[in-house]
Amino acid sequence: MKKKIGVYICHCGGNISDYVDVNKVREAVESEAGVFLSKTTMFACADSNQKDMVTDIKEKQLDGVVVASCSPKLHLLTFRGVTERAGLNKYNYVHANIREQVSWAHSDNKTGATEKAIQIVKAAIAKVRNAESLEPVKVKSTKAVAVVGAGIAGMRAAIELAEAGAEVYLIEREFFVGGRVAQWDDLCVTDETGKELITRLYDEVMKHKHVTLFTGAEIVENKGSVGNFQIKVKVQPRHFKLQCSGNELQKAIDICPVEVPDEFNFNITTRKAIYHNYPSEYPQLPAIDMKSCTRCGKCETVCSAVDFSQKTEVLNLKVGSILLATGFDPYEPPKGEFGYGEINNVVTLPQFKRIIHYNDEKLMYQGKEIKNIAYIYCVGSRQLNGENKYCSRYCCTSTIHTAITAKKKYKGIHNFHFNRGIRTYGKAEVRYDESSRLGDIYLQSFEYDPPVIEQRNGQTFVKIKDLLTANKELEVAADLVVLVTGMVPRKDNSIGNLLKVPKGRDKFFNEIHMKLRPVETVIDGVTIAGAGQGPKNIVESMNSALSAATKSFSLIDSGELALEPTVAEVNEETCEWCGKCDEACPYSAFEKVEKEGKMIAKVIPSVCKGCGMCLPVCSSNSIDLIGLSDKDVESMIDVLIK
Amino acid sequence: MATINPGFSDELKKYGAFDLNACYNCGNCTAVCTLSDEENSFPRKMIRYSVLGLKDEIEVSLDPWLCYYCGECSTTCPREADPGELMMSLRRWLTARYDWTGLSGLLYKSLPASVFAFLLLAVVVIWFGIAQKLNVQAIMHYGHLFEMAAITLVFALILLPNILHMWWLTIYKPGIKAPFTAYVKSLQDLVVHMFTQKRALGCDDNRFRWFEHFVLVLGYLLLLFTTVFLNWFETSNLFVIVLGYVESIIILMVTFDFVRRRIQQDAAISINSHPSDWFFVIWLFLMGLTAFLVRLFIDLNILETNVWLYLVHLIILVQWALLIVPFGKWTHFLYRSFAIYFHRVGELKME
Numbered sequence: 004m005k006k007k008i009g010v011y012i013c014h015c016g017g018n019i020s021d022y023v024d025v026n027k028v029r030e031a032v033e034s035e036a037g038v039f040l041s042k043t044t045m046f047a048c049a050d051s052n053q054k055d056m057v058t059d060i061k062e063k064q065l066d067g068v069v070v071a072s073c074s075p076k077l078h079l080l081t082f083r084g085v086t087e088r089a090g091l092n093k094y095n096y097v098h099a100n101i102r103e104q105v106s107w108a109h110s111d112n113k114t115g116a117t118e119k120a121i122q123i124v125k126a127a128i129a130k131v132r133n134a135e136s137l138e139p140v141k142v143k144s145t146k147a148v149a150v151v152g153a154g155i156a157g158m159r160a161a162i163e164l165a166e167a168g169a170e171v172y173l174i175e176r177e178f179f180v181g182g183r184v185a186q187w188d189d190l191c192v193t194d195e196t197g198k199e200l201i202t203r204l205y206d207e208v209m210k211h212k213h214v215t216l217f218t219g220a221e222i223v224e225n226k227g228s229v230g231n232f233q234i235k236v237k238v239q240p241r242h243f244k245l246q247c248s249g250n251e252l253q254k255a256i257d258i259c260p261v262e263v264p265d266e267f268n269f270n271i272t273t274r275k276a277i278y279h280n281y282p283s284e285y286p287q288l289p290a291i292d293m294k295s296c297t298r299c300g301k302c303e304t305v306c307s308a309v310d311f312s313q314k315t316e317v318l319n320l321k322v323g324s325i326l327l328a329t330g331f332d333p334y335e336p337p338k339g340e341f342g343y344g345e346i347n348n349v350v351t352l353p354q355f356k357r358i359i360h361y362n363d364e365k366l367m368y369q370g371k372e373i374k375n376i377a378y379i380y381c382v383g384s385r386q387l388n389g390e391n392k393y394c395s396r397y398c399c400t401s402t403i404h405t406a407i408t409a410k411k412k413y414k415g416i417h418n419f420h421f422n423r424g425i426r427t428y429g430k431a432e433v434r435y436d437e438s439s440r441l442g443d444i445y446l447q448s449f450e451y452d453p454p455v456i457e458q459r460n461g462q463t464f465v466k467i468k469d470l471l472t473a474n475k476e477l478e479v480a481a482d483l484v485v486l487v488t489g490m491v492p493r494k495d496n497s498i499g500n501l502l503k504v505p506k507g508r509d510k511f512f513n514e515i516h517m518k519l520r521p522v523e524t525v526i527d528g529v530t531i532a533g534a535g536q537g538p539k540n541i542v543e544s545m546n547s548a549l550s551a552a553t554k555s556f557s558l559i560d561s562g563e564l565a566l567e568p569t570v571a572e573v574n575e576e577t578c579e580w581c582g583k584c585d586e587a588c589p590y591s592a593f594e595k596v597e598k599e600g601k602m603i604a605k606v607i608p609s610v611c612k613g614c615g616m617c618l619p620v621c622s623s624n625s626i627d628l629i630g631l632s633d634k635d636v637e638s639m640i641d642v643l644i645k
Numbered sequence: 646m647a648t649i650n651p652g653f654s655d656e657l658k659k660y661g662a663f664d665l666n667a668c669y670n671c672g673n674c675t676a677v678c679t680l681s682d683e684e685n686s687f688p689r690k691m692i693r694y695s696v697l698g699l700k701d702e703i704e705v706s707l708d709p710w711l712c713y714y715c716g717e718c719s720t721t722c723p724r725e726a727d728p729g730e731l732m733m734s735l736r737r738w739l740t741a742r743y744d745w746t747g748l749s750g751l752l753y754k755s756l757p758a759s760v761f762a763f764l765l766l767a768v769v770v771i772w773f774g775i776a777q778k779l780n781v782q783a784i785m786h787y788g789h790l791f792e793m794a795a796i797t798l799v800f801a802l803i804l805l806p807n808i809l810h811m812w813w814l815t816i817y818k819p820g821i822k823a824p825f826t827a828y829v830k831s832l833q834d835l836v837v838h839m840f841t842q843k844r845a846l847g848c849d850d851n852r853f854r855w856f857e858h859f860v861l862v863l864g865y866l867l868l869l870f871t872t873v874f875l876n877w878f879e880t881s882n883l884f885v886i887v888l889g890y891v892e893s894i895i896i897l898m899v900t901f902d903f904v905r906r907r908i909q910q911d912a913a914i915s916i917n918s919h920p921s922d923w924f925f926v927i928w929l930f931l932m933g934l935t936a937f938l939v940r941l942f943i944d945l946n947i948l949e950t951n952v953w954l955y956l957v958h959l960i961i962l963v964q965w966a967l968l969i970v971p972f973g974k975w976t977h978f979l980y981r982s983f984a985i986y987f988h989r990v991g992e993l994k995m996e
């Protein structure tokens with residue numbers, strides 16, 4: 004039981020004291036058991052007050068501290084820091100929120116607000132009376148990071164981590180690196196092409212002997228927790244020997260009888276079961292796609308590098324942190340959305356980029372020359388009825404950039420942009436300016452009044468009630484309709500389930516806090532980067548990759564981790580293992596272990612988040628939370644109902 | 646349902662210098678323009694129609710004529726799309742559209758064609774003078790006849806049909822049904838505007854320009870009257886002689902000021918000068934100058950020995966009457982007055 008508790012009540016410059024009589028609160032609590040000192044202060048968080056608190060704690064030998072101020076989300080850590088600086092264990096600090104929970108919520112009732120504030124501060128004092136000093140949980144961490152996905156974000160993060168001194172396993176599911184960026188030729192807002200960027204990154208990755216790249220590889224199992232993840236990586240063979248002559252390869256590709264839609268080109272072309280994406284892709288070694296290969300063996304007869312004897316391998320790796328950079332899929336419109344899949348000259352933006360890639364002199368599609376191109380924006384983004392409420396961010400810019408590319412590459416192109424308000428934010432605004440000066444026409448409507456596609460006499464028309472022309476009905480005869488499709492999470496996002504990374508409302512991986520902790524997930528040790536976290540362009544993907552790499556590195560750098568000790572604890576005597584806690588735990592923090600002849604539950608402290616989900620389901624009431632025990636909570640309730 | 650025609654802006658660009666495609670529909674021009682109201686987004690609507698190439702909408706509209714080119718929109722436009730100059734170009738385009746002969750369009754779009762036409766007329770006049778053995782009396786006599794014939798014929802064959810065409814496009818085609826009385830009631834507006842260009846006064850900061858304009862129109866019409874109907878060059882009435890001098894000096898002064906401004910580009914309106922603008926002011930200036938000199942030479946009794954002066958005057962006059970008046974910028978004065986007239990008629994239409 005503490006005897007020297009210090010209580011500080013904050014005015015918050017008037018935010019609190021305009022509605023709560025802070026002096027009255029101080030008077031009401033000064034005689035509470037254990038309270039040695041009570042003060043009011045204009046700004047508790049101000050430097051000067053923090054210094055005063057440190058002096059108080061040191062000189063008066065305080066053994067517990069309460070600050071009644073704003074939300075603990077803002078300043079819990081600040082005041083824990085103050086107690087630590089004064090040499091008092093930080094778990095002897097308790098925070099009382101009398102701003103968000105009192106003064107702001109009850110600005111219409113000052114007397115009531117003051118009474119409520121008194122109760123809340125008293126409850127905090129009750130809690131601090133029982134507080135115990137706690138030490139962080141220390142765990143060893145392996146100085147290695149698994150980076151999942153070798154798109155630009157993954158490669159950039161791998162380079163950064165290797166440069167900092169970590170061992171890096173770069174795990175790519177496809178047989179080739181680069182992700183989506185390898186699929187786009189020219190990029191905004193740079194003069195480099197996607198391939199050039201990928202080449203640069205790949206060369207850098209390969210320079211680092213601490214980066215091991217696995218292609219055709221996927222994490223299939225995960226055990227352990229931050230500092231100590233034990234992952235199993237399944238690596239598919241390419242079925243090619245390292246030495247392979249271009250001549251023989253071409254013969255093998257020619258002879259292969261299997262032809263499947265080429266996903267690299269978004270199915271506008273086909274490829275063989277033996278394939279490579281483009282002549283200079285990385286690694287520069289073809290692969291056989293075993294899902295479609297019929298094992299007819301014809302390729303073996305013409306190419307000595309084909310090797311069907313290669314086997315799938317499963318590797319066990321130990322890493323201290325996992326960085327997810329698995330990217331996105333372009334939205335695939337359902338059949339019939341703006342005529343997609345029904346009208347043959349309706350394509351998506353990614354397809355259009357590939358069409359441009361394959362046409363040099365004239366822009367041809369399905370045997371016809373294209374002159375008038377209609378772009379329909381926000382397809383699959385900012386949906387009125389669908390689930391994708393978000394803006395995909397990259398697409399306005401990329402569409403305008405692509406439209407300019409087409410206009411400059413071919414003669415006589417007219418671009419018509421059916422948009423919902425152009426969002427070429429930042430530097431990309433200059434592209435918008437350029438495109439309109441080149442004569443591109445912009446037409447705008449609201450989401451509830453989208454453009455309509457119609458076919459008459461073999462011609463495709465796009466109609467719109469144009470906001471910019473006083474809602475006049477306008478029509479364009481389009482040779483090609485390009486649906487500006489947004490970004491959606493990867494179709495196969497099983498890696499997220501495997502690692503239990505939560506997803507946001509948009510179904511992308513979710514960070515802890517958009518602004519304050521933008522690359523961490525609630526799973527300690529798992530960070531996220533790139534477009535797997537939500538729509539991002541290359542610059543934004545790079546930024547998040549660098550930030551996630553730094554965060555991951557900070558977890559493994561010292562070889563040891565200090566984790567919050569406020570976790571669940573099992574009473575070994577009363578526990579009879581029923582398994583309910585294990586079911587309730589969202590983080591899989593329970594282990595079933597044998598103890599003195601019986602099975603009981605054991606908490607893995609480095610995995611437990613102290614969320615308390617297991618407490619109410621335990622039938623024998625054998626679980627308690629350290630730092631927020633039943634006893635603590637009961638003592639607070641007692642004060643509140645007095 | 647209107648179909649977009651992206652080729653139109655290229656056609657329009659031949660009628661003037663501006664970067665209409667730069668417009669991103671911010672509406673600053675509309676916010677600053679005194680002509681715009683809740684119903685009519687002035688001049689953005691016309692910019693939008695031009696970008697989209699909605700010719701049908703543009704040709705039935707009187708809006709371009711209601712604009713007096715104060716230039717505020719061009720100064721305000723953040724994209725420097727020069728909306729004011731676009732309105733000017735639309736007026737040229739409409740002039741060409743109304744003109745049944747198609748010559749207006751040709752002369753506007755092609756400077757070589759204009760130069761050729763001017764030279765051709767000069768050659769014809771010189772040839773005529775030589776055929777008359779350079780006899781001043783004879784040439785002057787025919788010159789006077791020409792003036793009268795030109796006024797009648799240009800009006801009957803070109804201007805009247807074109808105004809009817811304008812009426813057909815802007816009143817009849819859009820289905821505006823106005824009673825006969827509306828036409829009568831609105832006549833007052835026609836006359837007042839024709840002489841005073843009263844509406845221009847609504848634009849900011851250009852009272853002096855308006856005044857100059859007013860004086861010029863008055864001087865021009867009076868000089869026309871004095872030379873054609875009072876036969877200034879052959880009269881011996883002292884009052885008429887002095888009147889003619891005063892009028893030609895006024896024209897000289899005002900046009901001189903206009904040319905100076907175009908050269909110094911001191912107002913938005915003067916920044917982009919189309920060849921047709923230069924032809925207009927310079928020829929007006931030359932007309933004033935040569936008329937003044939011709940009468941001066943007569944009074945000094947030296948015209949007989951300087952026939953060339955009268956020939957020059959006649960060349961200027963013929964070019965003015967056969968090119969600039971029926972097909973050039975002069976028509977703007979006419980169409981603008983009628984636009985205001987038709988606009989007024991439209992306001993009085995049957996509900």
Ligand SMILES: Cc1cc2nc3c(=O)[nH]c(=O)nc-3n(C[C@H](O)[C@H](O)[C@H](O)COP(=O)(O)OP(=O)(O)OC[C@H]3O[C@@H](n4cnc5c(N)ncnc54)[C@H](O)[C@@H]3O)c2cc1C
Pocket residue numbers: 151152153154155156157174175176177180181182183184187189190191192220221222328329330331333352353356397401404493498532533534535539540541542544
């Ligand atoms: C049509 C279009 C045009 C664009 N143009 C531009 C542009 O001009 N400029 C610009 O800045 N941005 C552009 N972007 C955006 C750009 O493509 C993205 O910012 C970028 O691709 C994001 O990179 P990433 O590494 O996060 O993801 P990705 O490029 O998607 O890479 C992710 C990688 O992870 C791999 N992977 C996925 N799941 C797993 C798994 N479970 N295990 C292992 N590996 C896995 C994938 O195979 C892939 O290689 C464009 C986007 C589109 C759709």
Ligand code: SF4
Pocket residue numbers: 380381382384385393394395396397398399400423424425426487489
């Ligand atoms: S970036 Fe543009 S096209 Fe893409 S979703 Fe956002 S507003 Fe729509």
Ligand code: SF4
Pocket residue numbers: 667668669670671672673674675689692718721722723724725726727728
């Ligand atoms: S101010 Fe310029 S950019 Fe804005 S609407 Fe007018 S013309 Fe267009």
